[in-house]
Amino acid sequence: MRGLGEQVDGELQLTRIGLGQSNLTYLAEDDAARRWVLRRPPLGHRLASAHDVIREAGILQSLADTDVPVPRIVGITENPAVTDAPLVAMEFVDGLAVDRMSVAETLTPERRRAIGMSMPSMLSRIHAVNLEEHGLSGLASHKPYAARQLKRWAGQWEQSKTRELPALDSLTRRLTAAIPEQTETSLVHGDFHLRNVLVTRDDQQLGADACGEVVATLDWELSTLGEPLADIGSMLAYWPEAGEDYSGDLTATALEGFPTREEIAAEYLRLTGRDEAALRYWHTLGLWKIAVIGEGVMRRAVDEPRNMADAGTPTMERIDTLVDFATEIADRARI
Known part of the structure; x- marks a missing residue:
C-alpha cells in the first residue's frame, strides 16, 4: 500500500x-x-x-x-x-449500506422511498455511459445478450448444481424459446440491487433532496455489454413486496415506504423512454439467474466453508422458491 x-x-x-x-x-x-x-x-x-x-x-x-x-x-x-x-x-466510500433488515428498519418511510426511487435513476445513468468515449466498447461481445446470458448461466448451473431441478431446466427452455428482439447495446451492471449500492448517511446533512442519493455503485463482477432492460428486470427480481417470501433473508423492500416494483419500473421507463413490452421477460430471467447464482454460492460454501458470509448461504428451499416464483412470472407473461 x-x-x-x-x-x-x-x-x-x-x-x-x-x-x-x-x-x-x-x-x-x-x-x-x-x-x-x-x-x-x-x-x-x-x-x-x-x-x-x-x-x-x-x-x-x-x-x-x-x-x-x-x-x-x-x-x-x-x-x-x-x-x-x-x-x-x-x-473506502463512507456511505450507508442497506444490506440488513436491522438497517432498513431504522429508516423512516420517507427515506426508504427516496432510496428506492434513486435506484432506477442510477440505472439510467449506467445505461447512458458512452462506451466508446470511456473505453468500454470492447468489454464484452455485442451479440444478442439474452442468448449469451442463457448459455453462460445454464453452463454455470451444470457445473455447480448440487441436485437435479427439473423446474429450472423447464424455465431455461421457456426463456430460450421466448427471447425478445434486442434493439440496443449498453453497459449492463449485471447485479444491480439494494445491497450493491451505498447511499447517503443521515448524518451527512446533505438536505432532503439528497437523503437517498446513491454515493457508490459496487460489485461490478458481472458487468458486461447488453440489453439495458436486463438490469431493471434483475433489480425487480431482487425487490420483494409485502407478502412475498422468495427473497430469503432480506425483505427490506417490503417495508413501508419502499416503492413497489411497478413504481420502480415506471420511473426507469420515464427516465429512459424505453419500452416496457419485454420487461416481464427480463424479470423472469433475473429470477432464474439469481437461482443459478444461489446454487453456486451454496456449492462453494459446501466445498469451502470459509467462503460463507455472516448471513449464511442460500438453501435448497429458497432456490426452489425462486424458481417457482420465476415460473409464475413467466406464466403471467405467457413465456
Missing part, C-alpha cells in the same frame, strides 16, 4: 465486510483510522471466467470520470509474496 503512494500508519487490520458470497471484500484500516477496501476471489475451486476482480477493477477505472459514482481504484497485485490470488485495493 505504501508503494502505491498511500499513507499507512502502523499495521493494517483486515476485517471481512458485506454479505457478498462471490468475490470476498475486506475493510483495511491502519492505526490512524484510514480505511481502504480490498477485493479478492473466493477461496477454493473457482469456475472458469468467474470472479475476475482484475476485470472488475478495470471497469471501475473506466467509470472514474463518468456520471456513475464508483470507488477509486488504488492498486492491483498478483504478487505471490502478498497474495495467493488477484487482489484489488480501492478507496
Whole structure:
C-alpha cells in the first residue's frame, strides 16, 4: 500500500465486510483510522471466467470520470509474496449500506422511498455511459445478450448444481424459446440491487433532496455489454413486496415506504423512454439467474466453508422458491 503512494500508519487490520458470497471484500484500516477496501476471489475451486476482480477493477477505472459514482481504484497485485490470488485495493466510500433488515428498519418511510426511487435513476445513468468515449466498447461481445446470458448461466448451473431441478431446466427452455428482439447495446451492471449500492448517511446533512442519493455503485463482477432492460428486470427480481417470501433473508423492500416494483419500473421507463413490452421477460430471467447464482454460492460454501458470509448461504428451499416464483412470472407473461 505504501508503494502505491498511500499513507499507512502502523499495521493494517483486515476485517471481512458485506454479505457478498462471490468475490470476498475486506475493510483495511491502519492505526490512524484510514480505511481502504480490498477485493479478492473466493477461496477454493473457482469456475472458469468467474470472479475476475482484475476485470472488475478495470471497469471501475473506466467509470472514474463518468456520471456513475464508483470507488477509486488504488492498486492491483498478483504478487505471490502478498497474495495467493488477484487482489484489488480501492478507496473506502463512507456511505450507508442497506444490506440488513436491522438497517432498513431504522429508516423512516420517507427515506426508504427516496432510496428506492434513486435506484432506477442510477440505472439510467449506467445505461447512458458512452462506451466508446470511456473505453468500454470492447468489454464484452455485442451479440444478442439474452442468448449469451442463457448459455453462460445454464453452463454455470451444470457445473455447480448440487441436485437435479427439473423446474429450472423447464424455465431455461421457456426463456430460450421466448427471447425478445434486442434493439440496443449498453453497459449492463449485471447485479444491480439494494445491497450493491451505498447511499447517503443521515448524518451527512446533505438536505432532503439528497437523503437517498446513491454515493457508490459496487460489485461490478458481472458487468458486461447488453440489453439495458436486463438490469431493471434483475433489480425487480431482487425487490420483494409485502407478502412475498422468495427473497430469503432480506425483505427490506417490503417495508413501508419502499416503492413497489411497478413504481420502480415506471420511473426507469420515464427516465429512459424505453419500452416496457419485454420487461416481464427480463424479470423472469433475473429470477432464474439469481437461482443459478444461489446454487453456486451454496456449492462453494459446501466445498469451502470459509467462503460463507455472516448471513449464511442460500438453501435448497429458497432456490426452489425462486424458481417457482420465476415460473409464475413467466406464466403471467405467457413465456
